[in-house]
Amino acid sequence: MPLVVQFTGTRQVGVADEPSRPLGAGQVRIATWYSGISAGHELTAYRGSNPYLTKTWDAGARLFADGAASFSYPVSGWGYQEVGQVIEVAADVSAPRVGDVVYGIWGHRAEAVVPAGIAAERLLPAAVAPVHGVFARAGAIALNAVLAADVHLGEQLAVFGQGVIGLLATRLAGLDGGTVTAVEALPERAALAARFGAAQTVRPDVAGGAAAELRRLTGGAGADTAIELSGSYRALHEAVRSVRPTGRVVAAGFYQGDGVGLRLGEEFHHNRVEIVASQIGGTPRALGDRWNHDRLLRVFMALVADGRVGVEPLVSHVLSVAEVARAFALLDESPAQALQVVLRFPAAPA
Template identity: 65%
Template sequence: MPQIVQFPSPHRVDLADVAPMPLTPASVRVATWYSGISAGTELTAYRGTNPYLTSSWDSGRRLFVPGEPSFGYPVQGWGYSEVGQVVEVADDVDAPRVGDVVHGIWGHRSDVVLPAASLAWRVLPPDADPVLGTFARVGSVALNAVLAADVRLGEQVAVFGQGVIGLLATRFAALSGARVLAVDAQPTRLEIARRFGAAETVDAAVPGGAGAAVRALTGGGADSAVELSGSDRALHEAVRSVVVEGTVAAGGFYQGGAAHLRLGEEFHHNRVRIVASQISGVPVGLGGRWDQPRLARTVVGQLLSGAVDAPALVTQVPVDAVASAFERLDRGDPDVLQVVLRFDAAPERTP
């Protein structure tokens, strides 16, 4: 019986049996090997803070409105960083083929049927470490934020938050030729940030604020900043860190109010531009050339080339231990970065 990870109620997560999906024309069946947990997004379901749980999203008006929530508990189907093997194809499908290993977005579930066309360009090379495929989406979030910050060769960029996405953003900004300053409160993450290309690291709790520290280290302010922690305090420090008319790419998933974001101070006096880099779109100026498939292809290309040491970030957890994985993420275990759930179909050893 196929299984899916679900949140029955806040602070509870388990596995539920689900009926197998029927194979339909132009589709393939995939047995999941690995599924990465997106800590920022998925913890909002685990903690009960996601706005969809308390409000209704009006897609026509693009507004959250009071009333019936968009969804409620049990919450199922979350997860957007999956890798698996094609085990069955419809008669009218030429690609992908049975045996191909693919990455995509289908949630923490052991078995799924998907349109073949959505996976045809997502086949991993036979000699690739399949775990790398779990970084396609989180890497796209990171790259989108770096693109939104308009990072260029020779510029200085501060990256606030050195979780998985922040570390990937640090690496992509360094690969783009920027001098990167990594900001976080955890020393172990700052150490990894240096390995990922950060020229300087800043303790988020430094007296006077990380924004002032970045300004001192850059000789007057970073050209741009990327904020990926989801903290309004960090967003305010990112605003404080940049030059006059600098850009702050806000890529974190901010919950609740923003008591620490004071718009009458540096934001106002330095004419700082804050842009959202939420992954449903690409930066406006790049819309004619970039889209989400290009983001994913670019990220996977960097992973496969070895330019990004993504495996160093992985903690593999058997899927039946998913509850303990979320407990560790919820308490901010500094030893855990990218949790990857390992399903029963996964090979015993990766290449």
């Protein structure tokens, strides 16, 4: 029986059996090779801080409400960065074909049944190593944030948080013509930021805060735009402090709980700072219907395929799915050593 990763409680994760789904018309079956763990979204399920575990999400009203939780433990199949091989297709499917390698979003499970039309649009480029296909979603999130930042040639951009998505945003913003200052506390990630194109790196605990140092580096003006990806309210506040009057802050982290450390009566109010939310469920409004989720994925994977974005340095661990408890513990407890942790499934090629 195929297996699936399952959260059974706070900081409790393992694998469980999952019945194989029948294949319907217009569908294909995929055997998972690799699955990347999100150190943001998925750690909230692991730590028990995700709002879906304590509140009800009303999709129609677009509101969270107190009451019964939308999800409760055990929670199976979270994860959204997968790569696998098509092993079966329905009789009415002409593409993709058995043997094709695809990337997509079907969770940490050994096997998935997905619509053929979606899988056909997610063929892994031949130039991309299969394990690197797990970066499609993270890259799309980073690209979405950079699009929201509306970076222009010659502008100063600050990127707060140099995890996987922050490093990718640093690289993409540089390709867009911006001069990037990375804000990061961990020396290991600060060093990677330089490899990904950051002109300089600032520690968040520098005297006067990162904003004061950013202003010094920009001749007192401040950054034109900041992207905040750490998910820390204190970092979001510092990003607001770092931009020039009427500057823009893209809030792209997954913030949890009350906004302790975010003080909107200070620089936000006096400098008339614009805060824009960036979330993978939609693309920036100013771009209209020219961009959507599919285009984000395609563009990012094309950048990986042609070598303009190198993701290999981001892979810190490739662990057997049987070691999933260790994988999450690494991300939770040892962020200096763990960056992109990838689960390897039994079907993956030797």
